Amino acid sequence: MDTKREQLDRLLADYNCKNPEGLIGENGLLKQITKIILEQALQDDLIHLGDQRMSPLSPQGGRDRNGTTKPLIGNFGKPRSVPPHESDLVSAPALLVHRPASPVDVNDKIIALYVRGMSPVEIQGHLKKVSGIDVSAGTISAFTESVASELKSWRNRPLEGLYPIVYIDFVRAKVLDKGLVVTRVVCLAIGIAMDGVKDVLGMWVGENEGADFCRRVLAELKNRGVHDMLIVCVDGPLELSETAKMVLPDVQVQPYVASMVRNCLKYVSWKERKEMVSDLKAIYQAATSEQAQCELNAFAKKWDESHPAISQAWRRNWERILPLFTYSEDVRKVIYTTNTIESLHMALCKVTKDRRAFPDDLRLLQLLYLTLNNATKKWSMPVRDWKAALNRFSILFGDRMPVY
Known part of the structure; x- marks a missing residue:
């Protein structure tokens, strides 16, 4: 029988292939060499444990080399290893350590396939074929149904009666509707409760x-227990502000500043973004409305030649922005400091852009729910400087604030 060294020498001597398949294909040279090296390493591992190479074992010893071949999965592909495997080795070779798939990884795979429109039976076959994971169709069906049930409970849960600040944000996604790909708008309401924690x-x-x-x-938020919102920040046409006033007559509507900035940067190159963000901050962080107007004029003078639409958008919304400067600095910081909300928006946009179209609205909501559930796990602390802002709220909206 040829030694491993002789096998390697023969492979290298016989290699005369002119195409990539002969080198890196299913039966290419690299996989054959990898297979020989792995077999030698496994054989050496047995010798290290005290066994002579290919030595027979007596049945009385209770150790039989009756194992079957084992495919080893790695960056090198799946070369089939044929070591003299023993059924009850006390110390298993490190190369053959069983690495079961994590339940979290399996759940992620199931969800990823489910939102693409695959049935439980199709998901079962795909996992078995591609990942070697054996999960019954019934288990997959139960898991997807549990996600749907959890989403339904979450969307109908009761809410607190008062939220000092509520942000209305939108995410777009493609969905199949009667065989056509259409654009859907997903509306998210993010509230800051009386304890300063976002939800x-x-x-x-x-x-x-x-x-x-x-x-x-x-209207649905009111039906779930929300009887008052002090400030609602929404980005969109003027009619959205008017609608909010109709449903909640006492609410003060503000443009969602972070969303305005985000929309302004859509057509700005990465090279210019940092400088433009700094100039926009000078507008909405100005101490007074007069100073903000001066900063807007300076912005227009600097950027209108290359990006005239941005200053025009701010001027169109200027009457809606002006009330922002009537609040104290504590309240204004809370309103426009929305980094965590923007991070959530980016996470949701990422999962919608990664998919061409969702099979239906329900599967779109399920994936977004799982994404935001993961993204908001750390939303357990109050927003920065919340106590100072809450004190100002009690002065501005005294009769609407609860008495403790």
Whole structure:
């Protein structure tokens, strides 16, 4: 029998292939060499444990080399190893350590396949074929149904009566509707409760950002227990602000500053973004409305030649922005400091952009729910300087604030 060294020498001597398949293909030279090296390493491992090479074992010893061949999975592919495997080795070779798939990894795989429109039976076959994971179709079905049930409970849970600040944000996604790919708008309501902790109050799917959609969202929040919101920050057409006033007459509506900045940067190169963000901050962080107007004029003078639409957008919304400067600095910081909410928005946009189209609205909501559930795990601390802002709220909205 040839030694491993002789096998390697023969392989190298016989190699005369002119195409990539002969080198890196299923039966290419690299996989054959890897297979020989692994077999030698496993044989040496047995010798290290006290066994002579290919020595027979007596049945009385209770150790039989009756194992079958084992495919080893790695960056080198799946060369089939044929070591003299023993059924009851006390010390198993490190190369053959069983690494079961993590339940979390399996769940992620199931969800990823489910939102693409695959049935439980199709998911079962795919996992078995591609990952070697054996999960019954019944288990997959039960898991996907549990996600749907959890989403339904979350969307119907009761809410607190008062939220000092509520942000209305939108995410777009592609969904199949009667065989056609259409754009859906997902509305998210993120509230800051009296303790200063942020929470995603709900998530809704609609055809556009119209007034009817906004009215339905706010009405559902009222039905779930929200009787008052002090400030609502929403980005969108003027009719959204008017609709919010109709549903909650006493609410003060503000443009969602972070969303305005985000929309302004859509067509700005990465090279210019940092400088432009700094100039926009000078506008909405100005101490007074007069100073903000001066900063806006300076911004227009600097950027209108290359990006005229940005200053125009701010001027169109200027009357809606002005009330921001009537608040104290403590309240204004809370309103426009929304880094964690922007991080959530980016996470949701990433999962929608990674998929061409969702099979239906439900599967879109399920994936977004799992994403935001993971992204908001650390939302357990109050926003920065919340106590100072809450004190100002009690002065501005004294009769609407609860007495403790």
